[in-house]
Structures are given as C-alpha cells and as structure tokens.
Amino acid sequence: MLQIYNTLTKRKEEFIPKNPPNVTIYVCGPTVYDYFHIGNARSFIMGDIVRRYLEYKGFNVKYVMNITDVDDKIIRKSIEQEVPSGKVAEEFANAFLEDALKLKMKPADVFPRATEHIEDIVELISKIEEKGSAYNVDGNVFYDVSKFNGYGKLSGKKIEDLESGSRVEINVEKKNPLDFSLWKKAKEGEPFWESPWGKGRPGWHIECSAMSTKHLGETIDIHAGGNDLIFPHHENEIAQSEAATGHQFVKYWIHFGFLNIQNEKMSKSLGNFFTAREILKKYSAQTIRLLFSQTHYGGPLNFSEELIQSAQKGLEKINNLAERIEREMNSNSNDDAEIDFDYKKYYSEFESAMDDNFNSPQAAAAIFDFVRDFNRFIADNENLPLNNFKSAKEYLQKTAQDVLGILDFSELTISSNSFDEGLIDLLIELRNNSKEKKDYSTADNIRNELANLNIVLEDGKAGTTYKLPSSHIDDIEESVLKLIGSIRMEAKSKKDFTSADLIRDKLSELGYIIQDSKDGFLIKRN
C-alpha cells in the first residue's frame, strides 16, 4: 500500500487515485529566463522518481510539467539583452528540455507553455470573475482572497496573520494586500495578448490552474513542486481553481525540500548556485540522481563537492556489478537450472521503502544490500547458471534503472562503442606474456599506462577484465596505439623479436599496419 505525505492534510495518507489505474500528476516546471540550477534539478528529478515509481506499481500515469515562458524575469532579461521575450523563453526552454534529458528525466507527456494557453487562461479568469471572486481595476484583474474561505488551508496560514506581518507590496489597486494578479495590464514595450480586460498577460499563478485543468481535468491526483511554492503559488492555485470549478483541485500535494549550499537555500537571488549544466560536465546524471535518492525528498540536502563524490563512489559499486553481469551474459553458457537466490526479498525491501512516502534512501539501501549479497553469491558459487545473471539484471533494471534512474545498462562502458577493443585485448595478451616471464616491470608498466588513460585492468580468476572510460573514446585510440608501438620498440631493442612480430601480426589482424622507420614507427589504419 502506497502512502504519501500530503502537505494539505499534513499526514501520510494511503494513495487512492481518482480513476485508477490512471494517475494524473502535475509538477511545476521552470520559468525559462536562464539555465536552471541543481536545486531546481532536485525537484524535477524527485518528481520524475515519483512518476517512475507509480509506473512501476502499474499505474497509467499522465505526467504534465509546465514551462512558464512569460513573466517579469523573462521580460527583464529581454530588455537587458534587447531581444524579444519570446526569444529568451525559447532559448532557455530548449536548454531546459536538453538538460532534463541529460538528467535522465522521462519526458513529460505534455510540457504546456503559458503563451500557448492564453485562451484557456482567459476563459478561466472569466469564469472566476463570473463567480464573483475576481475584480477588474482598469485592466488589472485581481483575485479576491476574501471570497474564498479555504484560503490558507495548504500553507497553514491565516489571512489575518498574513496581513499583519506582511511584507506584501502595497498596491493601491488591490482591495486586500493578499489579493493577487490574474491578469496584468500590459506596460509599454511588454508582450501582450488581447483579452476582455484589454491588452495584457497572465499572472503567475493562473497558468498552472488553467493548464492543469486543461490537460488533466478539474481534480488531479498529485501536484508537486518545491517547498517555496506552497505559499503563495500553490495556495493561490487552489483558490483560483476551486473558486472556478467548485471541486477539489488536487488530492495529494507533494513538496520537495531545498537543496542548500553551506546550509543556505540555493537560489538565483543569493547567487550561490551551480547550474545543472555545469554539474553535468563533471558528474554523470546517475551520480546526481543517486545523491538525490540518498536523501528523503522532503528534507533539506546540503550540497557539496565532497557529497557528490561520495555518491560517485557508491555508484561505482552498482556499476561494477552491472558490468560483471553484462560480461557474464555475453560469455556464460551455463544453462543449468537457476540456483536459489532470494530475489524476492530485495524487491519487497525496495517496494516497502518506496511505498512509505517514496523513501528513496531506504530503497537505495535495498539496492546496495542486493549488490553486496549478489556479489557474495557469485563468489560462493562458481560458474553460476546464466539464468541467475538474468534475474539479477532484471532486478537492477526494474529498481535502479527504471525507478531511480541511477543505472543504465545500455551505457555501461563494456558495451558497444566505436573503439576497437581488440587493441586492449592485445595489450592484455602482451601483459600476460610478461607476467609469465615474471617480467613484472613490463606488466605493471602496461597496466599503469592504461590507467593513465582511465582504462582499468583487473585480474580475475577467469582472466583479465577491463573497464573503459565513459567518454573521449576517440582520443584514446591514438594513445593506445602509441603505447603498443612503444612496447614493440622496446621488445625490438631487447632483441625480443618474437614479441615484436606478435604485435605486428596482431595489429594487422585488427586492421592496423605498423611501419618501422629510422626514428620510430608509424601505425596506420588499413
């Protein structure tokens, strides 16, 4: 039974969607005036994990994430850069979509944009006006908070408290300082749309109400976003939508904790941020996702270089097993019956963790338990039947890959790439020959040189295996060829012509021609 902590009721509740097995989810997406930062990424990724887990549970999820493409910040930027606001929005919306993919987020079923829903927005505002919950002051339309008696139910605030301590900007047009804009009258030079109230653009909150309703219906199952959206954004969405429809807007509200830097909220205004782009240059999506998974979504996460590195180390452990499994699947032909291993136990650990309000840290722990125990199982059972590896792969795929997104079998370094791995095999053969001759200095030299190229050799019972670096494969080919050539030179200088000839023959088998010259050698592709 899945339980979700609902911000609205402030307790964990059993998740019962309105129309099972369908589930509707709306997550507040980015305002596209700049690249999004790693703190924003946390919300998007945790939303993605929520979605993926519901799919794992067999629900048919419709997932919507809005893109706010008209607002004050975008307009400000467009003025600064002297380009139309639509251009600014387009540029950063594209960047967002690219980065979201790089972060392994499953694309939303719909990424609605405010500017493409002006009609729906106008219609919704009119409806609110008809119900008497909005008023028009000279082309500015405001929501009348006093008409909605549930105002404050999400954020736990009382109207009086808000009014007294308020830092709300004083606006003489508003009846009440808490009233907020539904439609903003266009100022000189601002983008605008025609409306019954004149030229203008939508207020911030109304787009979510309009687009959510349009794509998911009047009552949606889950609405999620960062903690800072509880008030006023989500509170206002409820007020608008419920005033218009008379129905409950959202069944379950989920809010994500902040990502902090040195214990302070990461934010554009404080300037203490890293963009997701920057971080992705140094760390993989899987690393970032594991880091996020290892903290509960609701709490704060104090981001640091040290922390992300420890996640990276942890990830290697999972990847190492995945690679081992992949290697076995390629070479193992033991078709004996599967030996007993309690896969079920790890599925149920994973599920009961995720069922408890998406407790991803505990779910990750279940995966680590599995990795440890399965590694041990391999060690204890020589020549395991292939089916065991299949089952293990299935476990990792369903949990680590499909739900948390911290693993991708198709990206493992041992699998396909353009680099000719025969070259590595040749080096391994040369190294093994040296080892047999107890020429450890040559053997170690080969290993060290490869290590410098981020190619790791590991001697195992069944022979030597290797791991390739995940990127820049092309540059490496040249370095590897140079290494092979210099080994051959050394062999020649020692009059070890057997080795030298072996190298030349093997290279030609791989399609390379090595030519000796006075001062060295030249290797060409045949």
Added chain:
RNA sequence: GGCGGCGUGGCCAAGCGGUCUAAGGCGAAGGUCUGCAAAACCUUUAUUCAUCGGUUCGAAUCCGAUCGCCGCCUCCA
C-alpha cells in the same frame, strides 16, 4: 511578529513508541584473494540518537523547556 522544518557515528543519511546494543553510502583500520594491484567479499568503526525534564512497563521516536541551524510570509524548485 506569524507559520513551518531540522539537530542520529569522522562525513552523508534512514529509522518516528518495543524486533534499535540504530539500515544504507562515503571514509578509516585489519583480513581473504593477487606476483603486486584493482575489483569483490569478511571483520572492526554510535549501549547511543543536541541538552534538560516529563509521559509510558518501554522513547532516537510522544509532551514541555532550553540551546543551535534553516526556510516560508516578496520572485524563487
């Protein structure tokens, strides 16, 4: 001023009334394997959960107070 969150080992972090002498990751120490490594595995690394009181047969978990940190109330994921 109003509202809310947090404080668990060297670091990160689950646990939220008994199975907790507290999961998992990182780190550290020792060991197995290895020519040496790497990987993997094994062992060790919190009788204690900010502090002080209280409730309870029983508390890291509930209540109160104190100290410290953070957030929202203005754009913000």
